[in-house]
Amino acid sequence: MQKQATINDVARIAGVSKRTVSRVINGSLSVGDTTRTRVEKVISELKYSPNTQARGLASSRSYLLGLIYDNPDALYLDDVQRGVLEVCSNLGYELVVHPCRYRSETLLQDCLRFMQRSKLDGVIVLPPVSESETLAQALKESGSAYVRLSSVALDEAKHIVVSDDRAAAAEMARYFAQLGHEHIAFISGPQRYKSSTERMEGFQLGLSAYGIKLQPDWIIEGNNTYETGIECARQLLQAEEKPTAIFANNDQMAAGVLKVAHSLGIKVPEQLSVAGFDDNMLASRVIPALTTIKRPVRQMALLATSKLIMSIENNDKAASNVAAKVAPTLVVRESTARVAGSSD
Amino acid sequence: MQKQATINDVARIAGVSKRTVSRVINGSLSVGDTTRTRVEKVISELKYSPNTQARGLASSRSYLLGLIYDNPDALYLDDVQRGVLEVCSNLGYELVVHPCRYRSETLLQDCLRFMQRSKLDGVIVLPPVSESETLAQALKESGSAYVRLSSVALDEAKHIVVSDDRAAAAEMARYFAQLGHEHIAFISGPQRYKSSTERMEGFQLGLSAYGIKLQPDWIIEGNNTYETGIECARQLLQAEEKPTAIFANNDQMAAGVLKVAHSLGIKVPEQLSVAGFDDNMLASRVIPALTTIKRPVRQMALLATSKLIMSIENNDKAASNVAAKVAPTLVVRESTARVAGSSD
DNA sequence: AACCAATTTGCCACCGGTGGCAAGTGAATC
DNA sequence: GATTCACTTGCCACCGGTGGCAAATTGGTT
Numbered sequence: 001m002q003k004q005a006t007i008n009d010v011a012r013i014a015g016v017s018k019r020t021v022s023r024v025i026n027g028s029l030s031v032g033d034t035t036r037t038r039v040e041k042v043i044s045e046l047k048y049s050p051n052t053q054a055r056g057l058a059s060s061r062s063y064l065l066g067l068i069y070d071n072p073d074a075l076y077l078d079d080v081q082r083g084v085l086e087v088c089s090n091l092g093y094e095l096v097v098h099p100c101r102y103r104s105e106t107l108l109q110d111c112l113r114f115m116q117r118s119k120l121d122g123v124i125v126l127p128p129v130s131e132s133e134t135l136a137q138a139l140k141e142s143g144s145a146y147v148r149l150s151s152v153a154l155d156e157a158k159h160i161v162v163s164d165d166r167a168a169a170a171e172m173a174r175y176f177a178q179l180g181h182e183h184i185a186f187i188s189g190p191q192r193y194k195s196s197t198e199r200m201e202g203f204q205l206g207l208s209a210y211g212i213k214l215q216p217d218w219i220i221e222g223n224n225t226y227e228t229g230i231e232c233a234r235q236l237l238q239a240e241e242k243p244t245a246i247f248a249n250n251d252q253m254a255a256g257v258l259k260v261a262h263s264l265g266i267k268v269p270e271q272l273s274v275a276g277f278d279d280n281m282l283a284s285r286v287i288p289a290l291t292t293i294k295r296p297v298r299q300m301a302l303l304a305t306s307k308l309i310m311s312i313e314n315n316d317k318a319a320s321n322v323a324a325k326v327a328p329t330l331v332v333r334e335s336t337a338r339v340a341g342s343s344d
Numbered sequence: 345m346q347k348q349a350t351i352n353d354v355a356r357i358a359g360v361s362k363r364t365v366s367r368v369i370n371g372s373l374s375v376g377d378t379t380r381t382r383v384e385k386v387i388s389e390l391k392y393s394p395n396t397q398a399r400g401l402a403s404s405r406s407y408l409l410g411l412i413y414d415n416p417d418a419l420y421l422d423d424v425q426r427g428v429l430e431v432c433s434n435l436g437y438e439l440v441v442h443p444c445r446y447r448s449e450t451l452l453q454d455c456l457r458f459m460q461r462s463k464l465d466g467v468i469v470l471p472p473v474s475e476s477e478t479l480a481q482a483l484k485e486s487g488s489a490y491v492r493l494s495s496v497a498l499d500e501a502k503h504i505v506v507s508d509d510r511a512a513a514a515e516m517a518r519y520f521a522q523l524g525h526e527h528i529a530f531i532s533g534p535q536r537y538k539s540s541t542e543r544m545e546g547f548q549l550g551l552s553a554y555g556i557k558l559q560p561d562w563i564i565e566g567n568n569t570y571e572t573g574i575e576c577a578r579q580l581l582q583a584e585e586k587p588t589a590i591f592a593n594n595d596q597m598a599a600g601v602l603k604v605a606h607s608l609g610i611k612v613p614e615q616l617s618v619a620g621f622d623d624n625m626l627a628s629r630v631i632p633a634l635t636t637i638k639r640p641v642r643q644m645a646l647l648a649t650s651k652l653i654m655s656i657e658n659n660d661k662a663a664s665n666v667a668a669k670v671a672p673t674l675v676v677r678e679s680t681a682r683v684a685g686s687s688d
Numbered sequence: 689a690a691c692c693a694a695t696t697t698g699c700c701a702c703c704g705g706t707g708g709c710a711a712g713t714g715a716a717t718c
Numbered sequence: 719g720a721t722t723c724a725c726t727t728g729c730c731a732c733c734g735g736t737g738g739c740a741a742a743t744t745g746g747t748t
Contacts, residue, residue, distance in 0.1 A: 004460065006733095006734060006735085007734065007735060008734080008735095016697075016698085017697065017698045017699075018698090018734090018735080018736095019697075019698060019699080019700095019736080019737090020696085020697060020698075021735095022735065022736060022737095023696095023697090025735095026736085030695065030696060030697085031696070031697085032695085032696060032697085035696075035697080049457065049460065049461060050734080050735070051401070051463070051733085051734050051735065052461055052462060052463060052735095053397045053398075053400040053401045053406065053463050053733085053734080053735090054397075054401050054703090054733070054734035054735035054736090055734080055735055055736075056397040056703095056735090057395070057397045057398050057401055057702095057703045057704065057705085057733090057734080057735070057736090058702075058703055058734080058735045058736040058737080059703085059735080059736055059737085060703080062397065064440070064462070074418060074419050074422035074423075074625065075418050075419070077422060078418035078421060078422060079418075081441065082443075085441065085443055089443075094440050094442070094458070094461075094462050095440065095441055096408070096438050096439065096440050096441075097425065097429065097439055097440075097441055098438070099426075099429055099433075113393060114438070116348060116393065117393060117396055117438070118396060118408070118438050119395070119396060119397050226625075226628075226629060255629045258631065259629070259631060262631050281418065281570075281626075282625075282626065282629060284570075285570060285599045285603070285626060285629070285630060286629060286630060286631070287602065287603060287606050287630070287631055350703095350704060350705085351704065351705060352704080352705095360727075360728085361727065361728045361729075362704090362705080362706095362728090363706080363707090363727075363728060363729075363730095364726085364727060364728075365705095366705065366706060366707095367706095367726095367727090369705095370706085374725065374726060374727085375726070375727085376725085376726060376727085379726080379727080394704080394705070395703085395704050395705065396705095397703085397704080397705090398703070398704035398705035398706090398733090399704080399705055399706075400705090400733090401703090401704080401705070401706090401732095401733045401734065401735085402704080402705045402706040402707080402732075402733055403705080403706055403707085403733085404733080689748100690747100690748085691746105691747080691748080692745105692746090692747080692748100693744100693745095693746090693747100694743100694744085694745090694746100695742100695743080695744070695745095696741100696742080696743070696744085697740100697741080697742070697743085698739105698740085698741075698742085699738105699739090699740080699741090700737105700738095700739095700740105701736105701737090701738090702735105702736085702737085702738105703734105703735090703736085703737105704733105705732105705733090706731105706732085706733085707730105707731090707732085707733105708729105708730095708731090708732105709728105709729090709730095710727100710728085710729080710730105711726100711727080711728075711729090712725100712726080712727070712728085713724100713725080713726070713727085714723105714724095714725085714726100715722105715723095715724090715725100716721100716722085716723085716724100717720100717721080717722075717723095718719105718720085718721080718722095
């Protein structure tokens with residue numbers, strides 16, 4: 001357990017003051033070339049690396065980012081995290097993960113406390129927590145850097161990355177319509193989340209362009225889990241009159257639909273078309289592989305992190321200039337087909 | 345952006361010295377009851393919470409734990425992370441995640457640098473990085489607290505949580521044998537990882553108890569991904585002579601087997617039994633649902649984190665006393681059946 | 689040679705806590 | 719009433735950096 005070299009050691013050996021060493025570390029302009037070289041040499045010889053806590057204490061920077069989320073799908077979280085970490089490690093930041101309860105009364109306290117306890121330089125907020133305007137407001141007021149991921153443009157460009165779920169859902173509608181489906185059901189996510197309502201509205205809008213209307217009893221609300229996907233699918237598929245196509249708010253629930261269809265002996269896609277939303281790993285693993293909407297999660301994470309770091313490093317304009325919107329795309333696989341008995 | 349209360353504010357208002365406030369915060373015994381109460385009142389009125397950086401600087405504690413891993417399965421990582429976070433948030437720690445490259449030359453530097461840069465109090469190391477003895481050695485020498493997750497007991501009890509994958513694989517062997525299978529193939533993980541060899545050896549050992557021997561050309565090495573699962577399954581199932589059962593080193597590869605079997609028109613489990621290892625979310629989603637081995641990942645994470653925090657808080661004996669071993673268990677679902685044509 | 693501005697460098701206070709030790713307090717003991 | 723001792727409390731230095739400002743150096747002008 002050898003002791004860590006300090007800035008004083010470097011200063012002493014290089015024969016300069018610690019203030020100068022500090023300047024070298026922080027890439028200050030006003031350091032003579034010879035001095036800089038000498039100091040850098042000593043730094044690398046001593047394998048010196050500055051104490052982040054001391055640095056943070058003095059400069060109120062921690063090089064720590066936070067990721068705030070509430071019980072996300074494991075696959076989604078993993079994608080996001082990978083993306084964020086990629087940028088972080090390139091730019092010298094570390095990532096602290098922080099689950100929380102969106103619906104808790106103490107969400108605000110909890111998140112703010114988290115930020116100040118760990119002295120984070122900024123946070124990335126995932127849905128559905130990102131939909132909380134009170135949290136966003138509190139973050140803004142506390143002067144923290146933050147970026148939200150969302151399905152709706154809720155904030156200024158520098159604070160948000162949005163995916164146009166509405167348009168994507170409309171595209172799925174168009175695809176269904178073109179396959180000749182008219183009896184279509186939708187398994188929605190919790191209606192209290194914007195991402196759910198966006199997708200539903202987009203889907204309805206898309207269908208209406210073809211004169212198709214979702215019957216109210218063919219809109220069922222799940223909570224985005226596999227289990228509720230199963231429940232909703234049972235309701236739909238055990239009824240007298242069955243839809244020929246089901247669009248689920250995410251891949252997990254779509255997988256549930258496949259399971260129920262299989263257990264009822266309903267052939268997918270011959271008798272029933274099924275589609276999901278996300279295009280996560282599950283979508284390609286199941287049989288038949290799911291037609292779905294690919295959300296560019298990783299890309300959103302990259303954008304969000306870039307924005308965040310730019311706004312931390314006091315370059316808000318640059319942060320605003322990073323693209324703030326991404327477009328999910330339709331991915332056609334095996335779970336959808338032309339409606340039985342229709343020609344094109 | 346209101347200013348944060350400091351220890352001095354609390355001290356002034358409570359009419360005590362900051363040293364006393366510090367004592368209250370740290371739960372020191374030698375503080376009078378009346379004083380303590382008064383200070384606590386002020387603390388909560390001011391919503392004071394100590395600055396972790398300053399605290400860390402003075403006491404060399406950061407209340408930050410690290411999670412070190414290399415490209416794990418998303419589902420595995422999520423399970424671990426949830427478990428770790430559960431303990432963390434109860435005990436006032438935060439978690440910093442740190443992916444790294446196991447096979448990189450700079451693994452050691454990278455990890456040590458990570459630890460000292462962020463002044464972590466301790467780290468949890470996941471397989472396969474946990475199998476690196478040089479890293480473990482370096483951690484020990486640097487005096488850092490650490491706990492490894494592994495399939496083999498590589499370290500002292502206080503530094504490790506192991507799952508007995510060998511025994512679990514043997515149990516799968518027994519199960520296969522009892523179903524009457526004799527023509528059995530195994531899709532292994534990368535042989536450079538102990539977790540892979542443990543499972544393979546356990547499986548072989550288990551089979552040998554029934555006089556069954558794995559033919560060399562029915563042992564194929566994948567790399568634990570779905571894609572290699574598919575490749576390996578093709579090799580096995582397109583051959584002249586096919587196995588009646590395939591055991592894959594993990595669920596991802598088992599899912600690949602299901603996909604290939606389906607595309608070749610081989611019925612699972614009627615013509616082919618398939619089993620995986622992990623029991624992650626995927627296992628129950630696929631059709632037919634996978635028979636597999638449930639690894640108590642979350643439990644391992646909980647144990648590891650408890651151990652880690654105990655050993656940080658200087659109670660190594662207690663850390664050693666926390667159970668260090670967990671037993672994965674067989675979960676029978678729909679993908680396995682008695683071999684065709686056999687009675688029991 | 690004297691002067692000046694621009695550039696480099698150093699000094700010292702400070703960030704917000706903790707640790708060691710001394711001082712103060714009150715009750716018990718003689 | 720004086721002495722002792724255990725228990726509380728306060729003082730001050732220190733952790734390892736950064737920021738503001740002054741000092742020193744540099745080189746170009748007049």
